[in-house]
Amino acid sequence: xxxxxxxxxxxxxxxxxxxxxxxxxxxxxxxxxxxxxxxxxxxxxxxxxxxxxxxxxxxxxxxxxxxxxxxxxxxxxxxxxxxxxxxxxxxxxxxxxxxxxxxxxxxxxxxxxxxxxxxxxxxxxxxxxxxxxxxxxxxxxxxxxxxxxxxxxxxxxxxxxxxxxxxxxxxxxxxxxxxxxxxxxxxxxxxxxxxxxxxxxxxxxxxxxxxxxxxxxxxxxxxxxxxxxxxxxxxxxxxxxxxxxxxxxxxxxxxxxxxxxxxxxxxxxxx
Numbered sequence: 196x197x198x199x200x201x202x203x204x205x206x207x208x209x210x211x212x213x214x215x216x217x218x219x220x221x222x223x224x225x226x227x228x229x230x231x232x233x234x235x236x237x238x239x240x241x242x243x244x245x246x247x248x249x250x251x252x253x254x255x256x257x258x259x260x261x262x263x264x265x266x267x268x269x270x271x272x273x274x275x276x277x278x279x280x281x282x283x284x285x286x287x288x289x290x291x292x293x294x295x296x297x298x299x300x301x302x303x304x305x306x307x308x309x310x311x312x313x314x315x316x317x318x319x320x321x322x323x324x325x326x327x328x329x330x331x332x333x334x335x336x337x338x339x340x341x342x343x344x345x346x347x348x349x350x351x352x353x354x355x356x357x358x359x360x361x362x363x364x365x366x367x368x369x370x371x372x373x374x375x376x377x378x379x380x381x382x383x384x385x386x387x388x389x390x391x392x393x394x395x396x397x398x399x400x401x402x403x404x405x406x407x408x409x410x411x412x413x414x415x416x417x418x419x420x421x422x423x424x425x426x427x428x429x430x431x432x433x434x435x436x437x438x439x440x441x442x443x444x445x446x447x448x449x450x451x452x453x454x455x456x457x458x459x460x461x462x463x464x465x466x
Contacts, residue, residue: 196463197456200264201257213240221245223457226450229434249453253445258452265459266320272466278350279316284337285357285423286312287430288329289439296442299330309439311430311451312340314354317419319426320459322348324451326444333357334364338371345372355379355419379420384409430454 201215221239225232235242252258267277288301290308300307306329314323325340337360344351354368358380365376387405430436433454441447 196265196268196460197261200261202255213244215248218245218248222249222453226433226435226453226457229437229440249449253449258449258456261456262321262452262459265456265463266316266322269320269459269463270316270318272463273318275318276350278348279322280350281353281355282314282316282322282348282351283355283419283423284312284314284340284360285420285427286310286333286336286359287427289436291439294440294442297328297444299328301329304329309444309447310336311427311447312336313423313426313451314340314344315423315426317422319422319429321426321451321455322351324448326439326447326451333359334362334367337364338367341368341372345374353377357417357420377419379417381417429458433457 197219198215204211217240221235221242222245224230224239225235225245232242232246235245239245270279271277288304288306288308288310290306291298298308301310308329309326310329310331310333312325312327312333313321315321323340323344325336327336327339351374353375355377356365356368356379358378360368360376361378365378368374368376385406387403389401390404392400392402430451433450435450436454439447441450
C-alpha cells in the first residue's frame with residue numbers, strides 16, 4: 196500500500212543498500228517506542244541512514260502524502276467518499292524537553308511547550324497538522340493550520356470547534372475559508388433560582404438562593420468533538436509523542452503524520 200507513494204531509485208548511481216520497507220519499519224519503531232535515534236536496534240538499518248530518510252521525507256512532503264493516501268483508501272474501505280465534507284479542529288498542549296527550539300507558555304493549561312493543532316475528519320483521521328508555540332491562542336493559530344486547506348480539501352464545507360475559537364477564529368474561518376462553523380460546548384450551569392417567600396395568591400417577595408457548588412470533573416462527551424479527542428489519545432499511544440522531543444516544529448509534524456500512517460496501515464492490513 197505504501198510502495199507506490201515512496202521514491203524510486205535513479206537509473207544511475209550507486210544502488211540502494213537498504214529496502215525502504217526496513218526504513219519504514221525502523222521509523223515506526225522509533226515512533227512507537229519513543230527510543231532515541233542512536234538507540235535503534237541492530238536488526239534495523241543504521242540509525243544515520245534511517246534518520247536521513249526520515250528527514251528527506253519530511254522535507255519533500257512524503258509523510259503528509261502517505262497520510263493522505265492511506266486516509267483516502269481507509270475512507271473508501273469504510274464506505275465513504277475519499278474526500279471528507281466535514282471536519283473537527285482542536286489543539287493539544289504538550290511539554291517540551293531541553294533540546295531547544297520554539298516553545299511558549301500556555302496560561303490556560305499552565306505549561307511551557309508547544310501545541311499540536313489538528314484538523315481531522317469525522318472518523319478522527321488527520322487532515323492537517325500544525326505544531327507551534329503554546330503561547331499562541333487557538334483563535335490566532337487557526338490561520339496557520341488552515342493555510343491552503345480550501346484548495347486541498349474541496350469538498351469540506353463545515354467544521355466543529357470548541358469555545359476557544361469563538362470570536363476572531365470563527366470569523367476568520369467563515370470569511371477567509373468559506374466554511375460554516377459550529378461551536379460545540381457544554382450547556383451553562385445554573386447558579387441559583389428565585390424562591391418565593393410569601394404565600395397565597397401573591398407569593399412575593401422573592402429571594403435569590405444560590406445552588407451548592409457542583410463537583411468539578413468530567414461532564415460527559417461532547418457531540419462530534421469526541422472524535423478529535425480520540426485522535427489525541429491515539430497519538431498518546433506512541434511514546435515519541437508523550438512529550439515534544441524535537442528541535443523543529445516541522446519534525447514534530449512529521450512524527451504525527453508517521454504515527455497516523457502506521458495506525459492506518461495496520462487497520463488496512465486487517466481488511
